[in-house]
Amino acid sequence: MKKAVITSLSSLVLATGVASPMANAKENVINNQPSSVQSGVNVNAEAIAREAARENGADLRAYDAQQMERGKATLTLKAAKELLSKNKEKINNAIKSAIQKLPLNDAQKKKWISIITIDGFIKYLNQITNFTGSIEDAAQGWLTSIGVPGWIAQVIVQTISFFLV
Incomplete structure (x- = not known):
């Protein structure tokens, strides 16, 4: 199961590592506040994701050591939900840490911290059926469905990924 988890993450690492936040430059944060990309x-x-994950107990060495194996298989939704539930407190804390590190005002940070939780993601996973993408694709879909700008979603998806080892 760990191999499946690890291998599903390589697509995220490749996709998010190559994609620049500038691709999402047109997105605005709620309340018409410019995103960090727009403000330069x-x-x-x-x-940000690595620092937040490390501060909250993610095993980045295990994640990095198995980097070559990621991408060969996808994590099943059932396995993903089990891992997310098992690490819920750590992941929620890491998400909060990551959001606190983003160049947002205090009101925006408070809003995203209250909205982006692993419980919400698990509820989203419970609603989707016949999903064939990676868990990272599901996380990205969930975040955009609740209105999270792409550049913030990128940080959150990477933060979550570090706990799926």
């Missing part, structure tokens, strides 16, 4: 602030999604 450069956001390193992977660095």
